[in-house]
Amino acid sequence: MILKKCKKFIWTFLKYFSLIFFSIVAVLPIVSCVVTAFKTDAEYQSTNVMTLPENWLNFTNFIEAFRRANMGQAFVNSTIVLIVVLMGSILFGTQIAYILNRFRFPGNGLVRSLFLFATLLPGVAMQVSVYSIMNSLGLINHLYGYIILMMGTDVISIYIFIQFFENIPVSLDESAIMDGASYFTIYAKILLPLLKPAIVTCMILKGVSTYNEYYMAQLYLQDKTRLGTVATSLFTFTGPLGSKYNLICAGVIISLLPALIVFILCQKQIYSGLTAGAVKG
Amino acid sequence: MSAASSQVVQAKQKRPFYFLKWAKSRKGQQTIIIVAFMFIPLLLLFTFTYFPFAEMFKFSFYKMKYIGPRKFVGLDNYIQVFKRDDCFGALKLSFYYIGGAMVQLVIALYLATMLSFKVKGGNIFKGFMFFPYLISGIAIGFIFKFFYTRGFVFDTVLQWCGFELENLPYWLKDQRINNISLVATSVWRYFGQNMVLFIGAIMSVDAELYEAAELDGANKFQQFRFIILPSIKTIVTLNVILSITGSLSAFEPPYVITSGANGTGTYFVIMNDIAHVSQKVGLASSMAIVLLFIIFVATVLQKLFFKYVMRDEEDENKRAGFRREKSLVRYRKKRGA
Known part of the structure; x- marks a missing residue:
């Protein structure tokens, strides 16, 4: 009996110890950033990085970082990109998923494998030649060029939608056809409303990845003062500002606030969306 | 049609x-x-996937920049890829990333198992560990440049633990350690996400099974071995496959933290430099093609390998399934009685 209790105690201890340890590992780099972001220049130079700031209401770094990196404009641009890309990829994603799931036609399998194979090609490698295509289409340094590119490289949501369509009975479509509804009506009036949970999932996943995307953004939106997104605006802090970490940390914290808010509000959907997206392989 | x-x-x-x-x-x-x-x-x-892919194939036979004249050079670029030691040699760094991916998998699996048992405040732990996944790559770059700077966060924490600053290496400059430092950032970023995936798979198991197993006297390790592991095998396999191909194309950590300096340039970081800084588009294209080919072969090989292994284990799985069924029946009987 004592042995059993002892065992249970060790087990519980091990469990909480490892959970607490890894939680600290996960948040420590972020917390150290927050601590530093509240320090004045003098404080930053004279104290150790892990010493807490004197004044937790010292927002000067945040204001300075926001101004220097032109983050006002960046937030506007990111919002525009987000809205259009999300609308586009949900519209096109649900449409192609509807076609691929509901109609048997020659080429159905081919189109599916074309999309699947595209996921195998690493994005960074593709940009070598995508760059020259964007260049000849005149899409570099235009917000719409970047938006079009972001919409074109979305495959995961198509798979989430296809999966979801599979669980909506076809009899629903058939009875609507009996009533004389056109295919477009079936898609728009009957199926789209039923897809709401999948749409929310895709919006969150695609939203976070679009908001965080920086590689293509810095490649195709080179005019960073006018066309910077929130992610690329952080590039301001390389170069001469590269060692003013109190300023940099403030910028980083500002940039991850929206993701943090979304995370706190939609934790459940994010987890389940991730799981749904992973199963398809 | x-x-x-x-x-x-x-x-x-x-x-x-x-x-x-x-x-x-x-x-x-x-x-x-x-x-x-x-x-x-x-x-x-x-327009953005297959046409560029074909273009890239074409570019790989030319000596060219994005703008200006092109010269057909045949297989010259490919020969260069294997000859220049900054190109193909960079693939050696992939081993660091494969190692990191395995560590990450083990950590994620361990934590997912812990969290699948009753834990107070489980959601908070989960949230903390998952959040790094939602931070943009570039922000992570700054966070870890700061984190690893001499005498800053990481050094301070180690000093708290009793290390002397003089004995600590320069985490991003010392060639013996800097690749490991970079891989660690990638583990930091993704272990929570992996953990959430594993939890999702574990939760799909019937909760009654655990109770039944406990009544049968199974200890925690046996529960892990016979109930949890079989239920998450598919997703673990999938993650192993993804992590190996991901390691070959490792890009972000060195790109945002060290820009590939001091021997941290992975294959793609070097390719990116060749393409967009020195603008040797032909060479970069052939580098891309070579790696795509390797990734493709690796994927096929792994699929075959796992198919082979899985077939062997399928029988065992069936037996495990029977065992589970039986213990469930026993459990229901006991509860009924």
């Missing part, structure tokens, strides 16, 4: 009335909606 489209042509040529009739028929409507709904996504897919 080809029959349908020739029908359209005919209808248009002879009597336009027929086209309208066809468009109103079920068959016609189907064709129209298929074409209408597929046109833009396929156009985007070809």
